Amino acid sequence: MTKLKLKPKKSAVSHRMLVLIFAGMATFLQPLSAADNESWRIVNYWSEWCAPCRVEIPMFNELSRRLAKSNVIIVGVNFDEDPRDLTLEIADDMGIEFQTLSQQELDLLGLKPPNVLPTTYLLSPANEVMAKLIGMQSEQDIIDALTHQGLTLLKQ
């Protein structure tokens, strides 16, 4: 299996990015906290009734595993704002293997709910929205979004 590792694009990469993107130097954010400013976040809004959301979940599960040692983490948000215990139950039913944010954790990110499901945000370590990917995404779409920010993937 191809293992992915992040490295900076040679050009157009700031010093801050360089510090952040070497996989060996990365920290894995768990749990999410306002103090954490070293990880990029891929924030995926999903809902149980959203068919394209369910379709892309396995891709995010796999990508999450491959990014586990990098400084990019994938987190999910239940668009329906169900109570926490129900949200976790639904996430489990949907086979979601990455972290599902609580409302408090989501509030720290300051994201506005999207108009379309699924929607996936790419947030910088400073919680800036660097990309908003509307609709169902492929793994390549996500990798392209990372690449566009100067983050590239190394095959190991």
Place this chain on the structure above:
Amino acid sequence: MIKPIKIPIAALFVSLFAWSLDFVSGASAQTQLQNLPSPAPINSSLSRVVANESGEIYLSWVSQNAGQATLAYSQLSSEGWNTPEEISQGSDWFVNWADFPTLSVDSSGMVAHWLQLSAKGTYDYDIRARFYSRDRQAWTNPKTVHTDGINAEHGFVSMLPLEDGTTLITWLDGRETKHGDPLGAMTLRAGVFDKYGTAAKEWELDHRVCDCCQTSSAMTEKGPIVVYRDRTAQEVRDIFTTRLIDGIWTSPKPIHNDNWQIAGCPVNGPSVAAKNEKVAVAWFSAKDDTPKVQLVMSNDNGLSFSEPIVVESPNTNGRVGTAILDSGSIVVSWIDTTEPARIMLSRYATTGEFLGYTEVARSSASRRSGFPIIEAVGNSVFITWTDISSVPQVKVARIDY
């Protein structure tokens, strides 16, 4: 996902006569807004307000408690709201903020639906309905509206009473999504049902539609019109109409080419209203990630439409409703997402002239606040929504123009 209900009747009457009245100034119009007491208990949501041909108002809602859901309704009389009546209850319902029960009322009876899971551990659910005949003074046993027998998604129902006492029911039907390579698309289907719940006719209106947006229907002088969000093979999801003319459905056509291309779920269906030959359709779109609520009007029973009027952009997440007053003016409900979010009504003349707006209530852009629903009676609009500022509870108000 499913929760039952106990209607606290005592609590209901405590607030029954706590009517409040406000005068609300819009851009150019002064309207009178009355917050009516709510017949719905706490932990209620998913409400709809509907009028019969005599202008009598009915409110339906879903209450949830301890894993069970209950669908109930009440009629507004001169004495206030009648004692709520339970329509159905279950612990295996699919209860969803965007896809929720409909109540249809006319002089001969009522029809109500809810969604019931058809297979455990899946997202498959059926449209179940009960039919009430005033002659029999009784509801039928629950019936499944669709006849495919396939465990798939079925929902986003709209209902329209017809002159002969039957009801046109329109819904999204996922029967084709369970087979084929690639899997088939969500379809739009409709049927005509009598007061026993027997289907007299059934049609497929569109073979490929958006999976997750509400349908809406209204009666014109020429017959029923149905509006919905289409889905092309290129994932363009614009609003389409089809009309039943002399027993034949017209070919679906767009009301406007937004060209909103998204491989996702907007969860934001259109709303249609009709009075005589006039038709109004409001809808949400977000092409280029720019949210927009638009309105088009027709003076020929939906055969053709005006160019769109932008009701609001970009501070909205849609959730629109449409009503036509006896005066001919058109009212559009929508959510203003400017903090704090508000439920708004905008009114337009048939010429498209903006006549004013009304702020109905502070709300929330949250999904839990649901979709406000409006209904016109004379020159008044009744509106219902869910207040989630504390324990969720259905609210209802009347706005006189």
